[in-house]
Amino acid sequence: MTDFTKTRARFRLPDGVIYLDGNSLGPLPAAAAERVGRTLEEEWGRQLIRGWNSAGWMTQPRSVGDRIARLVGAPAGSVVVGDTLSIKVYQALAAALAFNPGRKVILSDSGNFPTDLYMAEGLIATLGQGHRLKVVEPEAVEGAIGDDVAVLMLTEVDYRTGRLHDMAALTARAHAAGALTVWDLAHSAGALPVDLLGSGADFAAGCTYKYLNGGPGAPAFIYVAPRHADTALPALSGWMGHEAPFAFDRSYRAGQGVERMRVGTPPVIALAALEAALDVWDGVDMAAVRRASIALCDLFITLVEAECPELELASPRDGACRGSQVSFRHPQGYAVMQALIDRGVIGDFRAPDVLRFGFAPLYIGADEVRAAVAVLRQVLDGRLWDRPDYHRKAAVT
C-alpha cells in the first residue's frame, strides 16, 4: 500500500503554496539537489572523462528508461531516455510511417499538444511524399480511422481538458484498419496506469518533467514495441544509436533494439535530477495513485461546483475518462489564475478561458483541495482578479 504521507515528505514545496501545477512542472524532490551535486562534484569533478564508464553515464539512458518502463506498462529494455518529447515524437512518427509506406494520412486530434502536430508537419515536409496530417475532434477519432490512415498519433490525455483516450480500444481499431499508433504520454506517465505492452501500442513518447518530477526541461523518453525494436528506422540516426558508437565507423548501423533511438551524448546532469525523482516512485503502486488522483479530482469538482458556480467544468465528469487534472472555464480565466497564484494556489491558464488544476497524490491531499477551493471562492467574492496588472498577458503562463 502506498503511503502518501511518506511520498509527500520526499518533496520540497515552499511554505504557503498549494501546488496544483504538477501537470506542467512537477516540484523539487528533496533528494535532487544532493544527487545532482554528487554528479557534479564526485562524478564530473573527480572522475572527469572516466565518468562515462565508472559512473555509468553511458548506459544511463537505458537504465533510467527501465525505471520509467515499469511506470508505463512497458517491458525492461523497451524504453530509452534522451532529447525532448518533440524529438522523440519525430522519431516515433518517422519510424511508424516507414512501416506503412503505402498510406499517406497521419490522423491526430485537436486535443493533441501542438508540438506533436508541428513536428508532424516538419516531418511531412522533409519526407516530401505527399503525406497529410488530418486533425479531427477527439470524439471523432474512432470514426476517422479509415483504410487511408498510416499512423494514428494521439496524446492520451488532453492537455487542456484532461480528457482520456482509450489507448487499448483505439490501438485495436487502428490495427484492424491497418494503421500503426504513436502515443504521447506527456500527461499519462506518473499520472495514471498505462499499459503500453498490453494495449499493443506501436510507439510512445513522453516527458519526465510533469508527473514524474524530473525538473525543468528534463529529458524525454521513447518506447518501441518489442516486435518493432530491431527493425524500426531511427531517422535521427546519431552515434549513440549506432551498433558500436566507439568503433567510429564511417557508416551508420542501427544498434540493437530500442538503443537505436538514442541520438547524441546523454544529458548526464539532467539525468541525475531525474534519477532522484524516480527514487520517489520506487515502491509506489500506480493503481493506488490512480484511486487517490480520481478521489482528489472528484472532490475538487464537487466543491467548486457547490461553492463557485460561476465556473464551468471543462473536464470529463467521470474520473475513468479523465487524466489527473481538472479544468474549469471562466470568462476572466487568465486574471483569476493570476489572483490565485498571488495567493499561493498555483495552477495555470490555457487560452482562451481555461483554468487548469493538476492533482498529484504524491504530494497533494484532500486538505489542499479544500483550501484551494476556499481561496478560489475568496478571489471570486472579492473580485480580487479585477486588478489591472492581472490582465496583462505574460509571455508564458
Add this chain to the structure above:
Amino acid sequence: MTDFTKTRARFRLPDGVIYLDGNSLGPLPAAAAERVGRTLEEEWGRQLIRGWNSAGWMTQPRSVGDRIARLVGAPAGSVVVGDTLSIKVYQALAAALAFNPGRKVILSDSGNFPTDLYMAEGLIATLGQGHRLKVVEPEAVEGAIGDDVAVLMLTEVDYRTGRLHDMAALTARAHAAGALTVWDLAHSAGALPVDLLGSGADFAAGCTYKYLNGGPGAPAFIYVAPRHADTALPALSGWMGHEAPFAFDRSYRAGQGVERMRVGTPPVIALAALEAALDVWDGVDMAAVRRASIALCDLFITLVEAECPELELASPRDGACRGSQVSFRHPQGYAVMQALIDRGVIGDFRAPDVLRFGFAPLYIGADEVRAAVAVLRQVLDGRLWDRPDYHRKAAVT
C-alpha cells in the same frame, strides 16, 4: 591580457591529475555546483512553474547563445542553445539542402566526426530525393567542391589528428561553386578564434562540453547566418521554434530568426551548469588563448619527440594548421593510455593507435606539459603499459 592563473583557479581539478582530455570533456568549473544548486533549490524549488518567466528559463537558449556567439565570431542573436550536436547538425544540414534543391551531393571528409555523417545518412533516407553523401580525404576536399555539391559539411578540427581546415577559404570556394556550408565547431569553440560571420559560413553547430566546459552531455548550439535566419527551414519544427509557442496554434509558423531552430523545452538544469562554465570565459581574449594553446602544443611535441621517439606525431606540426590538441601514434596506444591514466595523466585513445592529448590554457600550463611527458617516458621505459588488464578494451575510451 588574459591571466591564466586566474582562470585556472576557477576550475576544480583532482589532486594528482594532469588533465589533457578537455577536448573530450572539460573539467568542473568551481562555481558550477553552487550555480546548479541555486537553480534547483531557489528557482525550481521555490518558483516552480513560475521559473519559466521569473528565472528567465524560457529565454535562456537565446541569452546563453549570445554568450557563445561572442566566442565564435557570431553576432548577437544568431546562436541558440539546445538539444545535442547531432540534432543541430541535422537541422543545419536540412536547412542548407533546402536552399539548394537542384543539387544532390553532400560533401564531407573522413575527418568529420562520425555522428555528422550518420545524421546526414538519416536525413538523406528521410528526404528520399536521391541525395548522396560523398566522403573524401581531408586534403581532397577543396578539389572535390564541384558544381554538383549542394552542401559542404565539415568539422573544422579533426577529432583524431587536430588538423584544422581553413574555414574562410573553403567557404569561399564552396560559395563560388554554388554550394552552402555547414561547419561543426565541436573542437573549435573555446579552442581557437572562430570567425563565423567573417568567413561567410552559412550554418554552424557545436557542443559545449569540450573546451567550453559545460559538463557531460551539456546542450549544443546552432548558428544561422543572419542572411538566412528568417528563411531557413527548421525541419525539426517544435513548439519552442514557433512564432508564438503559447498561442497553441494548430499549425506551425516559424519564429523570428534563429529562434526557429529551437525545438522542445529548454534543458534548464544543464543550462545552469553551462552558465557557470561561460562565466569563466568572461573577459577571456580568444587570441591569447590561441597563443597559449599553440605554445603548449608545440612544447609537448618538442618534448615528446626528444624524449619519446617511439611515438609518431599524428597531428600537423605547424600550430597554425592545428586545433588545440596533439595526437601521437604508438602500436600499443590503447594500453599506453591506460597506463598513463593510472598514473594521473588523462588523455584518451582513438582506434587504431592514436593517443590524443588536449591542451586548454584556461587550466593547463607548461609545468603540466613537462610533467606529462616525464610520466609518458616512465611508462615507456618500464613497459608499464604491458599489464594484461591494460589490454582489455573498455566499452568507452
